[in-house]
Amino acid sequence: MTGKDDYYNRSKQEGYRARSAYKLKQLDETSNLFAPGDTVVDLGAAPGGWLQVAAEAVGESGTVVGVDRQRIRALDYENVSTVRGDMTEDATLDRLREVVGDSGVDAVVSDMAPNMTGEYSVDHARSIHLARQAYQVALDLLVPGGDFVAKAFDGPDLADLREEMEADFEYVRTVRPDASRDASSELYLVAKGYLTAPIAAGDELTVEITDEGDEGDGIASVDGFTVFVPDGTIGEEVEIRIEDVKPRFAFAERR
Structure with a gap:
């Protein structure tokens, strides 16, 4: 056997x-x-x-x-x-x-x-x-x-x-x-x-920073989906490129 x-x-x-x-x-x-x-x-x-x-x-x-x-x-x-x-x-x-x-x-x-x-x-x-x-x-x-x-x-x-x-x-x-x-x-x-995000890696868009994360990143929302933007200031409008998408949030870089 x-x-x-x-x-x-x-x-x-x-x-x-x-x-x-x-x-x-x-x-x-x-x-x-x-x-x-x-x-x-x-x-x-x-x-x-x-x-x-x-x-x-x-x-x-x-x-x-x-x-x-x-x-x-x-x-x-x-x-x-x-x-x-x-x-x-x-x-x-x-x-x-x-x-x-x-x-x-x-x-x-x-x-x-x-x-x-x-x-x-x-x-x-x-x-x-x-x-x-x-x-x-x-x-x-x-x-x-x-x-x-x-x-x-x-x-x-x-x-x-x-x-x-x-x-x-x-x-x-x-x-x-x-x-x-x-x-x-x-x-x-x-x-x-x-992944159920309304965005995908490589997308380019303009967002408004509405909050600040624990590590100082800016937080924007795209159709209710959270996007972290480096060095974002609340109220700032920035152009970004989506770099990495997770099930509940994404990371972006400034363009």
Whole structure:
């Protein structure tokens, strides 16, 4: 028995419903996906191994919602609820929105995979399609700074999807957890720091300094979004260029 087959035995011994639970554990360890009190949505959640990992990570003050077409047997976690439905249908997304409420979610994770045909190009394309569907759900539900994880099979279409995601997050990594089987072509796209700013790096604009930061920088507001400007004086109108955008603020330089 190989070392990676040991994950199956560990899942049985430690009470996880699937060996894939260790993939999410490893993704969380390397990418800091979850924090106590977070709200997490798990797409393709059956049989529930990822739900267990997320529920333990966010704790009693957190919330985890799983979605799958298959029935998910009830879990012994009070912070977990499930929605049965197909994420390709608008009705399922509407029900999910009702469950998570208007506050948004801190992380969307997806282990969705297509029914395998054995034809590599078809299976790869279908996995990218599912990952892109999960990505659209993430854009709909994530709070600023939120994180997204999706499984996809390696192949020619992966780079395009990653490039799309990079426009909406601080950074995107491609990760292969140790718990993935040797023969599998699966990878996980891990996107950190969802960006919802009304501006982007390279934008040039004129702003008015309305406040002063703790370190002496001037503070301007662009459609309610905070921009730090070096050596700004309250009441001053300055021309700036956006240098770096974070989920909740940006840094600019004077032009």
